[in-house]
Structure formats: C-alpha cells, structure tokens
Amino acid sequence: MTHEVHGVAAAPGVALGPVKWLAAAPVTSASDAPGSDADAEISRAEAAFETVAARYSAQALDAEGPAADILFMTSALAADPALLDQVRAGIRAGGPTAHSVTEAVAHFADQLTALGGMMAERASDLRDVGQRVVAELLGQDPPGIPDSAAPFVLAAQDLAPADTATLDPAIVVGLLTVAGGPTSHTAILAKALGIPAVVACPGAGEIAENTVVVIDGTGGVVEIEPEAGRREEVLAVRARQADAPTGPGRTADGYAVPLLANVGSVGDAQLAVELGAEGVGLFRTEFLFLGRQSAPTVAEQTEQYADIFRVLGERPITVRTLDAGSDKPLPFLNLPDEENPALGVRGLRLSSVDEGTLLDQLTAIEAARAATGASVSVMAPMVGTVEEAKYFATRARAAGVRSPGVMVEIPAAAIRSEHLGAEVDFFSIGTNDLSQYLFGADRMSATLAALHNPWQPALAATIAMVVAGAKTHGVKVGVCGESASNPEFACVLVGLGVETLSMAPRSLAGVRARLTEVTLEQCRAAAEAVLSARTADDAVDVAGAALGRKK
Amino acid sequence: MINRTAVVASKTGLHARPAALFAQAAAKSPVPVTISVDGKAPVAAGSLLQVMTLGVKQGDEVILYTEEGNEDTLDQLVKLLETDLDA
Numbered sequence: 001m002t003h004e005v006h007g008v009a010a011a012p013g014v015a016l017g018p019v020k021w022l023a024a025a026p027v028t029s030a031s032d033a034p035g036s037d038a039d040a041e042i043s044r045a046e047a048a049f050e051t052v053a054a055r056y057s058a059q060a061l062d063a064e065g066p067a068a069d070i071l072f073m074t075s076a077l078a079a080d081p082a083l084l085d086q087v088r089a090g091i092r093a094g095g096p097t098a099h100s101v102t103e104a105v106a107h108f109a110d111q112l113t114a115l116g117g118m119m120a121e122r123a124s125d126l127r128d129v130g131q132r133v134v135a136e137l138l139g140q141d142p143p144g145i146p147d148s149a150a151p152f153v154l155a156a157q158d159l160a161p162a163d164t165a166t167l168d169p170a171i172v173v174g175l176l177t178v179a180g181g182p183t184s185h186t187a188i189l190a191k192a193l194g195i196p197a198v199v200a201c202p203g204a205g206e207i208a209e210n211t212v213v214v215i216d217g218t219g220g221v222v223e224i225e226p227e228a229g230r231r232e233e234v235l236a237v238r239a240r241q242a243d244a245p246t247g248p249g250r251t252a253d254g255y256a257v258p259l260l261a262n263v264g265s266v267g268d269a270q271l272a273v274e275l276g277a278e279g280v281g282l283f284r285t286e287f288l289f290l291g292r293q294s295a296p297t298v299a300e301q302t303e304q305y306a307d308i309f310r311v312l313g314e315r316p317i318t319v320r321t322l323d324a325g326s327d328k329p330l331p332f333l334n335l336p337d338e339e340n341p342a343l344g345v346r347g348l349r350l351s352s353v354d355e356g357t358l359l360d361q362l363t364a365i366e367a368a369r370a371a372t373g374a375s376v377s378v379m380a381p382m383v384g385t386v387e388e389a390k391y392f393a394t395r396a397r398a399a400g401v402r403s404p405g406v407m408v409e410i411p412a413a414a415i416r417s418e419h420l421g422a423e424v425d426f427f428s429i430g431t432n433d434l435s436q437y438l439f440g441a442d443r444m445s446a447t448l449a450a451l452h453n454p455w456q457p458a459l460a461a462t463i464a465m466v467v468a469g470a471k472t473h474g475v476k477v478g479v480c481g482e483s484a485s486n487p488e489f490a491c492v493l494v495g496l497g498v499e500t501l502s503m504a505p506r507s508l509a510g511v512r513a514r515l516t517e518v519t520l521e522q523c524r525a526a527a528e529a530v531l532s533a534r535t536a537d538d539a540v541d542v543a544g545a546a547l548g549r550k551k
Numbered sequence: 552m553i554n555r556t557a558v559v560a561s562k563t564g565l566h567a568r569p570a571a572l573f574a575q576a577a578a579k580s581p582v583p584v585t586i587s588v589d590g591k592a593p594v595a596a597g598s599l600l601q602v603m604t605l606g607v608k609q610g611d612e613v614i615l616y617t618e619e620g621n622e623d624t625l626d627q628l629v630k631l632l633e634t635d636l637d638a
Contacts (some may be wrong), residue, residue, distance in 0.1 A: 069568045073599070076571035081578060082598035108600045115606050118566055122603060293608065 007176070007201025008449045009220035010187035012486050012510050015153060015174035015196045016226070016234040018210045020146040022156035025131045026138050032096035041097045042088050048101075048136040049087075052129060053078035070125065077122075078129045083108060098137045105130030117331065118291060145172070153215055155204060158446075169193050174215035176222060178205045181449040190217075191485055192268075194506030198222055200449040218486060218510075219540070248278055249501070249512055255520040257494050259512055260318075260502035262480055269311040272505040276512070279316035279375075281428065281502020282480035283308065285361065286324055294332050295357055301364035302371070309374035316375045318428065318480075318502075320407065321361050321392075323381040325350050333357070342442065347382025347407075348392055362399035370400075379405040379428055384412040389423040407480075409433035414462045417469025427470055429498070431481025435459055454483035455536040455543075460496060464531060467497035478502060487514035492543050494520070495527030518547050554616045555625040557632040565607035569636035574599040576631055580624045584617045596628070 035041035056075035060068050077083070083104055090100030105126055112123035131143050145154065145167070153174035154167070167175075175190050175197035190197040196217030198204075204222060207213065214223040214234050223230065249259035260281030261272030272280065288296045288304055296304075309317060324330050325346030326338045333354055338344035351358045362378065369376040380392040383406040396404035405426035408414055414434070417427065431454060432443055438458060441448040463479070470477045478500035483489050485507035491514060493501060501511060518526075529542035561569035577584045578597030585593035586602060593616055594601035607613055613632065615625050 073567050073571040076575060076599045080574075080598050080600045082595055082601045108604070111604045112600075115604065118563065119603060119606065122567070126600070 003224055005201055005203025005207075005222045005224065007198040007204065007220050007222065008181070008453060009217055009486065010180070010199040011175070011190035011195060011197035012218045012507060013194070013196035014217070014234050014237050015215045016212070016231055016238075017151050017153040017173045018212050019155045019176070019207050020148060020152040021209055022154060022159065023135075023141045023143045023146065024157075025143045026098070026134045026140050028096065028099040028102045028134055028138075030096070030099055032099050034094055034096045035091070038092050038094075041091050044137065045087050045091065045097055045101060045133075046084065048133045049078055049084060051136055052132045055132075056129075073122075074125045074129060077126055078133070098134045101130055101133050101137065153213055155207065157205075167193060167195065169195050174213075174217070175199075176201060176204050176207075176213070176215060178202055179446045181444060181446045181452060188482065188504070191482065191504040191507055194504075200446050218488060247276060247512075249515055251494070251515050251518055251520050251523065253519040253521075255494075257515060258500045259508050260316075260478070260480075260500055261505045261508065262502050263308070263505070266307050266311060268505065269308045272508075273311060273313075273315075275505045275508050277315070277505060277508060279318075280312060281318055281478055281500055283317055283319045285320060285322055286328065289322055289324060289330055290328060292330070292332065295330075295360070298360050298364045298367070301361060302367040305365055305368035306372050309368055309372040309376065312374060314375060316377070318377045318379055318405070318426075318478075319365050320428075321348070321358060321378065321380050322350065323347050342436065348380040348388055349382055351391070358395065359399070362396055362401060366400040377401070377403040377405055377426065379407055379426070381407045381430070382409065382433075383407060383420070384410040386416065386419050386423060389420045393423050405476075407433075408466050410437050411462065414466045414469075417466045417475075418472045419469075421470050421473040421475040424475065426476040426478065427466060428502075429463060429466055429477065429479045429481060431459065431463075431479060431483040434462065434481065438462060450536070453536045454481075454486060454489045455530070455539040457530060457533045457536065457539050459483070460492065460527065460530045460539070463493065463496050463498065464527075476500070485511065487511050488540075488543060488547060491515065491518050491523045491547055492526050492530050495523035495525070497527075522547050552616055553619050553622060553625065554614050555629050556612055556614050557629040559607055559609055559611050559613060560633050560635045562609055562635060562637040564609050564611065565602050565605065565613075570602050571599050572636050573628070573631055574602050577628060580617075580621075580628070582618050582621045582624060584615055584624065584628060586613055586615050588613045 053075045056071050060071035063071055086104035087100050090103055109123040109126045112119045135142050151171055151173045153176055154172045155176040158177050158179040175195055177199045180199035196215050198215055198220050214226045249257040258278045260279045261277035262282040263269045263272055263280050264284040264287050326335050326341035326344035327346045335345055365378055378396050378401045383389050389406050393404040403425045405424050407430050408427045409430035435452050436443040439451040441451040467477050477498050479493050479498050480502040484501040485503035487510045490501050490511045526543040526546035529546045530539045533539035533542050574597055584596040586596040587593035588605050588607050588611055615628055
C-alpha cells in the first residue's frame with residue numbers, strides 16, 4: 001500500500017527508483033575477541049591493507065585531475081609503514097585485530113586534524129582507509145555508495161560532501177537523507193548535479209533496502225511503493241524534463257524572466273551555457289582564494305576571471321567579490337578566531353582589516369573585463385548599512401566598474417533597501433544567508449531545517465520589502481539563492497517583483513518549464529497568497545492553487 | 552651517519568601527491584632514511600603519514616639522514632624534494 005513520509009525539499013525534480021542505503025562504516029570495539037595467533041592476525045591485517053591500497057591505486061588509474069592525485073595519495077596512506085607498525089604493535093599487545101586498525105588510524109588522524117587546514121582534510125581520507133580495511137577484515141561491504149549498474153535512490157543518515165561529489169546522475173537518480181539541511185553542501189551539490197533530493201526526513205529511516213520510492217524534491221515528499229499509474233507519471237515527467245525547452249525564460253503570457261546561472265569555475269560556466277543560461281547572476285570567486293597560503297596576485301586573478309568571462313561571451317555576468325572570512329578562513333588574512341564566525345568578519349567586512357584584497361580583486365575584474373569585452377557587474381556580499389554600500393560602490397567605480405551592486409542577505413539591508421538603493425545599481429538577494437540571519441538559525445543545522453524552508457512567509461515578506469525599497473531609485477532586484485531553483489517558488493519570486501533568477505545550471509530546465517505554464521498574473525496572485533499565508537505549509541498550498549498546480 | 556639539506560620546491564609543501572611520491576621513493580631505498588625539519592626529531596622518510604605530520608611548506612629547509620656509504624640515495628631524494636612535484 002502506498003504511503004508517504006515527509007522531509008525538506010532540497011533539490012527540485014521527481015525521481016523513481018529502488019532505495020539503496022549508503023553502507024555504514026563498520027564499528028569495532030576494544031572488547032572484541034582478539035585472535036589467538038598474533039603472527040597470523042598480523043598477516044591478515046597486512047593483506048587487508050594491501051587489498052585496500054590496490055583498490056585505491058586501480059581507482060587512481062581510472063580517475064583524472066585532482067581526484068587521481070587524492071586517490072594516489074590515499075593508496076600510499078593504505079601502504080604506510082608507520083601505520084602498519086602501529087597496527088602490528090596493537091595486535092602484539094593483545095588487541096583485537098580490526099580494533100587495532102581503528103586505533104592506529106585514530107592515532108594518526110588525530111595528529112593530522114591537530115595540524116589543521118589541508119592536513120585536517122587528509123584525516124578524513126585516512127579514516128576512509130581505516131574503515132575500508134576494517135570492513136575487509138570483518139568480511140563486510142566497503143562503506144560508501146553501493147555498486148549498482150541500475151538506477152537507484154541513494155538513502156543515508158547523512159551524506160558527506162565527498163560522497164556526493166562523485167555521484168553519477170545517470171545511476172543515482174534521487175537522494176534521501178534522514179538528517180541534513182536544505183542548504184547543506186549535499187543539497188547544493190545535488191542541485192548542481194540535477195539530482196532530486198529530500199533531506200531531514202526522519203521517516204526515511206524505516207524504508208527497507210530495494211523498496212521502490214518516488215522522491216519529490218520540490219515538495220519534500222517521499223512516496224513509498226507508489227502504484228503503477230504514479231510510476232508511469234513520474235517516468236513521463238522525467239522524459240519531459242530531459243527535453244525541456246532551452247531559450248530565454250518566459251511566462252505563458254510572454255513576460256521575460258532572465259534565467260541566470262550560479263557558477264564558480266570554467267566547467268560550471270560551460271555547463272551554464274550548454275543548458276541555456278542567459279547569463280551569470282552569481283560568479284563566486286572564492287575558488288581562487290580558499291586553501292591558499294598567500295593571496296592570488298592581480299595578474300593571476302585577471303587571467304582566471306578572463307577564462308570564465310570568455311566562456312560566457314556576450315552574456316551578462318555578475319561577479320561577487322570574495323565571500324570568505326572567519327566563516328571560511330583564509331590563512332593569509334590572519335583573522336582572529338571568532339566565537340560565531342557567521343556573525344563575524346566576513347564578506348565585505350574583511351575590508352575593515354584588509355582593504356588590499358578587495359582593491360586587488362576589483363582591479364583584476366576590471367582588467368579581465370577590458371581584456372575580454374564581457375558585460376560585467378560587480379557586487380559585494382554581507383552589506384548591512386548605507387555606509388558599507390557607499391564604500392563599496394565608491395571603490396568599485398574608482399576601479400572602473402560601471403555597475404556596482406550589493407547582496408541583500410542581512411535583514412538590516414532589506415529593511416533599509418530604499419536607502420541602500422541610492423548608492424548602488426542593483427540588489428541580489430541571497431536567500432540562504434538571508435534566511436539564516438532572518439531566523440537566527442544556522443544554515444548548517446539539520447534540527448533547524450524547517451526555518452530554512454523558502455516557503456516561510458517571513459522570507460517572502462522580506463523579499464517584498466527589498467523590492468518596494470528598490471523601486472524608489474529604479475534599482476534592479478534579482479535572487480541568486482537556492483530558493484530560485486525551486487520551480488514553484490521561482491514563480492512566487494516573479495510575482496513578488498524579482499526581475500532575474502539565478503541558480504545552479506542544472507536547475508534551469510525545471511524552472512524554465514514551470515514558468516511557461518503560468519501567467520504573470522498567476523505569479524502575482526501566488527505571491528499575494530504566500531504573503532497572507534500563516535505557515536510555510538499553508539504557503540505551499542495557496543501558491544500551488546494560485547499557480548494551478550497539476551497534481 | 553651522513554646528512555643532506557634540501558629546500559622543498561613543491562607548491563603544497565610535503566602534502567598530498569608530493570609527499571606520497573617522496574615517501575614512496577624513500578621507502579624503496581636500500582637503507583632507512585629519516586627526515587627532520589626545524590630541529591624537530593627526525594621521522595621515517597618512507598612513511599607518508601609521518602612526513603605529512605611534519606607540516607613542511609614550500610621553501611622550508613629539511614634535513615635527510617642515513618647510514619654512511621649511501622650518498623647516492625640521499626642525493627636522489629634531495630633532487631626529488633627540490634623538484635616541484637605539483638607541476
């Protein structure tokens with residue numbers, strides 16, 4: 001019999017398939033029975049390490065680029081003499097074999113973690129080695145993504161970014177997690193890969209392996225054992241999405257809604273162009289800065305920006321200046337540790353301790369624009385006051401930027417949008433951070449996921465406030481947060497007066513298709529209805545009714 | 552005991568691929584080789600884990616040690632360290 005469980009919508013679209021659970025990491029304990037013959041146990045452990053090292057080497061040969069390097073290094077970790085010595089000593093001291101592996105790995109992983117930065121990342125690679133060796137010793141399946149040639153829905157307690165990054169959308173057709181939040185890295189990666197996802201779904205824990213489900217990543221619903229009719233319907237929807245129209249965003253009555261892409265690399269930019277993005281609404285520049293010991297030079301930045309600008313050709317591009325700081329630490333900035341990094345020195349606020357980074361970046365962006373002839377606007381993240389908006393616009397214009405703008409992601413900026421609008425040419429609303437600060441709820445918290453639901457009426461009311469304030473000075477308003485990628489909510493944003501929508505490239509088709517089914521008037525009615533709704537659930541229902549949602 | 556000094560050339564220091572390539576080469580050498588940085592106690596050069604936990608960065612000076620009569624082994628390892636293995 002069909003029944004449903006509910007979670008939080010994390011990546012739009014529908015998918016059908018059998019559930020396969022991410023294999024859990026094996027657990028060992030000091031009270032496990034030790035082997036009777038230490039020498040035999042040592043040989044068994046050595047063989048398990050060799051097997052695991054050989055698997056990583058084989059994977060490294062199949063991989064390319066950074067993934068190949070990491071796999072190569074991980075295979076060397078699995079053959080490390082110091083690690084093996086530690087395991088041998090544990091077994092000789094009478095420890096259970098598999099648990100001796102767990103302890104030796106923990107010993108070195110803790111040292112790597114203590115070193116911080118890139119070494120700390122290697123600690124998780126080492127733990128992965130340890131889990132695989134332990135699984136091998138215990139005769140269990142290796143932890144991680146199940147091996148299957150047939151499409152399936154991947155279910156897990158939670159997914160690590162490393163698990164999600166290697167997913168093949170042709171095989172893993174849907175994602176379902178018991179924990180996690182809608183703005184977690186997993187959700188963002190799922191959107192980037194175009195895999196429908198439902199997260200924070202406690203009821204999913206009861207679903208048995210190989211149970212067929214429908215994942216509705218737009219409504220946050222998981223249908224268990226759907227009937228034949230419903231299965232066919234989902235397959236039809238997926239077929240329709242595969243050949244969804246490209247071309248500019250339009251409502252059924254021809255109102256133009258430019259559909260833009262969020263990108264952070266040349267690869268993203270190529271994908272955006274391929275999938276019909278009309279421009280880039282958010283070009284994240286963090287990739288150039290994160291994980292570096294010194295700031296990239298102006299020349300280096302210019303070259304990298306120009307590479308991405310060239311891919312976009314004549315399409316408009318909005319570049320966001322460095323969105324990092326105490327929440328995403330950069331070693332070369334020497335920022336103090338803060339109790340609450342999300343409320344600390346980040347985004348444009350970095351300029352109060354290090355103005356050079358911003359000025360260099362503006363110089364490089366302008367140089368890349370001049371070199372490529374691209375159509376470029378620049379905006380700053382984490383702007384809250386008129387002084388900050390003015391400071392940024394002045395510096396940007398001095399560097400030659402023609403159209404400076406700011407991100408609206410702090411409630412103060414929304415409340416005072418009329419005044420901020422006197423200083424800049426455009427606003428881009430970042431709905432993830434705006435929700436975080438609006439509700440005072442950490443966007444990484446799974447427990448608070450319901451507050452990060454874009455359907456919370458308080459979010460729509462805040463966006464309406466930004467649009468009203470922007471009108472005074474004719475300032476343009478776009479949304480570049482994850483909420484724009486939800487096809488239904490995208491219609492609500494249009495109804496609220498948002499002019500452009502920017503999202504992960506793979507979300508474009510779903511939003512483009514949904515817009516063609518509704519009129520501008522329906523979008524406005526949906527927006528009005530959401531503003532009057534009392535709860536997020538009510539908002540989904542009333543917007544759906546106004547938009548003539550097909551069940 | 553003999554020793555040789557090398558200045559690490561790889562961009563990421565002795566981390567990831569460069570560290571793995573160096574440790575593999577050291578593990579294959581006919582005699583045990585140790586490595587130290589900043590006057591810290593030397594560790595086994597053939598252990599990627601121990602090499603990485605030294606936290607050696609690009610431009611750092613490291614010292615390699617081994618038994619006398621194995622000058623060639625050290626010379627080869629020094630050459631490896633002074634190559635940008637990330638390039």
